[in-house]
Amino acid sequence: MADRYLDKDGLAKLISSVIGKGGRFIAPATVARQTVFKEVITADEVATGYILARNSFKEFLFPQTEVVADFSIRKDGVELRARDVKAVDTVVFGGRPCEAASVASLRSVFTWDFVDEFYTKREDKTVVISVACTNGDDACFCTTVGLSPESVAGSDIMLYETTKGGWLVHSVTDKGKAFVAAHEVVFGAQSADTDAVTLYNPAPIEGIDLARIGGRLKDRGHYEDPIWAELTRKCIGCGACTYVCPTCHCFDIIDEGTAFEGERRKNWDACQIDMFTLHASGHNPRDVQWKRWRNRFMCKFNFYPEKFKSTGCVGCGRCIRVCPVRLDITEAMEALSK
Amino acid sequence: MNNIYLPQLVTIEDIYEEAPDVRSFRLVFKDAGLRDSFEFKTGQFGLYSAFGQGESTFCIASSPTRKGYIQCTFRKSGRVTGGLAQLSIGDTMGFRGPYGNSFPLDEWKGKDIVFIAGGIGLPPVRSVIWNCLDRREDFGRITIVYGARTVADLVYKNELAHWEDRTDVRVIQAVDPGGQTPDWKGKVGFVPMVLEEAAPSAKNAVAVTCGPPIMIKYVIAALGKLGFTDESIYTTLENKMKCGVGKCGRCNVGDVYICKEGPVYTAAEVKKMYNDL
Secondary structure (H helix, E strand, C coil): CCCEEECHHHHHHHHHHHHHCCCEEEEEEEECCEEEEEEECCHHHECCCCCCCCCCHHHHCCCCEEEEEEEEEECCEEEEEECCCCCCCEEEEEECHHHHCHHHHHHHHHCCCCCCHHHHHHHHCEEEEEECCCCCCCCCCHHHHCCCCCCCCCCCEEEEEECCCCEEEEECCHHHHHHHHHCCCCCECCCCCCCECCCCCCCCCCCCCHHHHHHHHHCHHHCCCHHHHHHHCCCCCCCHHHHHCCCCCCEEEEEEECCCEEEEEEEECCCCCCCCCCCCCCCCCCCCHHHHHHHHHHHHHHHHHHHHCCCCCCCCCHHHHHCCCCCCHHHHHHHHCC | CCCCCCCEEEEEEEEEEEECCEEEEEEEECCHHHHHHCCCCCCCEEEEEECCCEEEEEECCCCCCCCCCEEEEEECCCHHHHHHHCCCCCCEEEEEEEECCCCCHHHHCCCEEEEEEEHHHHHHHHHHHHHHHCCHHHCCCEEEEEEECCCCCCCCHHHHHHHHHCCCCEEEEEECCCCCCCCCCCEECCHHHHHHHHCCCCCCEEEEEECCHHHHHHHHHHHHHCCCCHHHEEEECCCCCCCCCCCCCCCCECCECHHHHCCEEEHHHHHHCCCCC
């Protein structure tokens, strides 16, 4: 399966090569004692021994804030200027198979009928190099949603850690193969270092049945079920789960600027915030927190699979790790499996 | 690059004061080519920009039978509509659209049409009314039931007077109890009750309704009592939207994305939706 080899020196050369050609190299690095995806310029910055970066890498495909147009308001009218995406070649290194699977999900939303080229142009220029998991924690549940510590969906290249600190390289997609070919010097042939570290192998959570959840969400009987309010009573509506989630895609469109010059921006937003669906009249279709939480759950297990034909929840567990009140989405999955 | 968030520039050609804080703009595209080529269907919506304040979603309140301009009607209530309210004739704003589906007027040929609207719910219905009136011979009897909280809150007062003057339209105006003035000649009561009292025939008829969600709910019930089937009742669901193109995650009612599959639905379709209105 693995066709090439990469070691730490190779990684250093790879980073220099990508940056040298005007690209950017995104990898997990330590910032304020946390491992987060960020743009790196040296191999020394790339974190090791992490389970999962705290953020997902979606912000490099779908930035937290992005100018879509800017304008000047003048006496004789408005001058409106469209913005283009200046997408640069991007390598996302060191993500996990779970979050790699989310790339297809984001694409499905951003290309559903209308094509959001701010997204597609960036994603088209991105090579995803994932590292198969050799470790996990209690929040991980990829195998419960049909993925695994080495599933290749969404990855262009999959790496397997070796016992000596290198990686066995498996090119998954044509884009991945072309990337390896373009960096021949960096990716060595298979070396003597061929002992891959044993992969993490978590069992799926017992009592969770995705097909059953999907079926219950489709037949609308569950909608007013008191279970939603019970499960989510402690939710404080902070929206943290949505910001770290690799498939959450909601955004706002707002204007910023001075009285005469401004920018129109597309900013991350969250369906967990109370004002998200508030009408001008004061009417709010999702007027209480459990309805907002239910919407997010529905989005993952109904809208994505049924409407966008892609994976809504990749089981990365970020929403569980980051939740200030320890609200655990797998508890809802279990309850809905009954 | 095809930038789906880029609005077109439009000029405010005229402004009509409709009610306290409610205003209509008559808009023409700055681009002369677009002015001629722009087409929309009755029931579609757009996103209107007050540059510097942002974008808001309203229906197109004019009829596609009236070419060369579009009209929108809005109530000043937040940042964007506050920004729009500060604009004057000749000023520039933005428009993105048209989006969404439309009312199937061609399917209604030969039928009676009953319009029921409440408050600021009349603008979406206005597009349908004028479309029907501009091809009046295609339809049977036309009834308009319109109510607002107070006499002052009735929008399109001039047009209501015009429709009342026409012999081929039956108009019933109402205000909520307590909203009448001493010289008020219309009904006093809530729209669903006024509708029941007016009792338009359900035979070979369709109904079109828009207003506050609570009004729509009771109007559908009242129409049921009058014999209208859920398939013959149409409404437009104006949920909050930011993108208008199925991406921002706001307008969905359960799994139904209003901006893409709506905003026009029959009551039968609405009843199949998740109870999330």
